[in-house]
Amino acid sequence: MSTASINTPLPEPAHHYLVRRTVEACHLAKDAAAAAAEGIATGSASLLNSLRQRERELDTLDMEIDAGVTAAITEVGPAEARELLACMKFMIGLERIGDLLLSFANSAHASAGRLDSEDTRDLTQMATILEKMLTDCGDSFSTRDVGKAVEVLRADAEMDRLRNLIFLRHIENPENVVRQASLQVIFMTQSLERAGDHAKNLAEEVCHFVSGHTVRHVLRSYDKPVEQMFIDYMRRRDPHR
Numbered sequence: 001m002s003t004a005s006i007n008t009p010l011p012e013p014a015h016h017y018l019v020r021r022t023v024e025a026c027h028l029a030k031d032a033a034a035a036a037a038e039g040i041a042t043g044s045a046s047l048l049n050s051l052r053q054r055e056r057e058l059d060t061l062d063m064e065i066d067a068g069v070t071a072a073i074t075e076v077g078p079a080e081a082r083e084l085l086a087c088m089k090f091m092i093g094l095e096r097i098g099d100l101l102l103s104f105a106n107s108a109h110a111s112a113g114r115l116d117s118e119d120t121r122d123l124t125q126m127a128t129i130l131e132k133m134l135t136d137c138g139d140s141f142s143t144r145d146v147g148k149a150v151e152v153l154r155a156d157a158e159m160d161r162l163r164n165l166i167f168l169r170h171i172e173n174p175e176n177v178v179r180q181a182s183l184q185v186i187f188m189t190q191s192l193e194r195a196g197d198h199a200k201n202l203a204e205e206v207c208h209f210v211s212g213h214t215v216r217h218v219l220r221s222y223d224k225p226v227e228q229m230f231i232d233y234m235r236r237r238d239p240h241r
Helices: 004-008 015-042 045-075 076-110 118-144 145-172 182-210 214-224 228-238
Strands: none
Touching: 015 045, 015 076, 015 118, 015 182, 015 228, 076 118, 076 182, 118 145, 118 182, 145 182
16 A cells, blocks of 8 residues: 555545635634724724635635535434534535625724714724624534634624613704714614624524533523633632632
8 A cells, every 4th residue: 555545634624624624714804803802993994905815715615604504414323414504504604704894894984084983992892892702603603612603692782782872972863963974873783782692692503512502591591690600610720729
């Protein structure tokens, strides 16, 4: 037997490849959210323009994974089939997040130079939270970490709070302050809030896929006082305590 044949790596199983590509798509969506955050914070047109290319790449990955799952799902066992279906659900959500971030970029271009500092701050914070949510989605899916998925579910509440704050400022405007680019700000806020909802759906998929339980059941097990969560954390660090 030749040395070359011994050293030739075995082909990667299709379902492993599709899981890996799904995690890569999470990273791509996370990078898009990071570009949105920095783009709106700095007014960088080049960063906002980069969201179009990332949206195209997510579309390409969506088509690749959809075709791959369709071809592979009949060739694997039940556990791998559930994993492949999770990949497909993830890509549906990630592709929609890419669309929403592109819509965010388009509204940001339309409002160039007319955003109040409060709006810039809150939109940057929303995009940064979304970036963290997508990071945790990818980590939770690749490592089967339900705890990371629960962090995503909790982060969604902060997204909703910021959305309400911006809407109050621009729609109700109790102080009757003249606001700049209100329509574009509302569109950008809605895009980020809906992207956060899709990230939350991905986290819910991880909870169900990994634990086999509903999200409500999983959250109940994580609904502990801060003191107890700290004790549990210390025990994980030092099991001899």
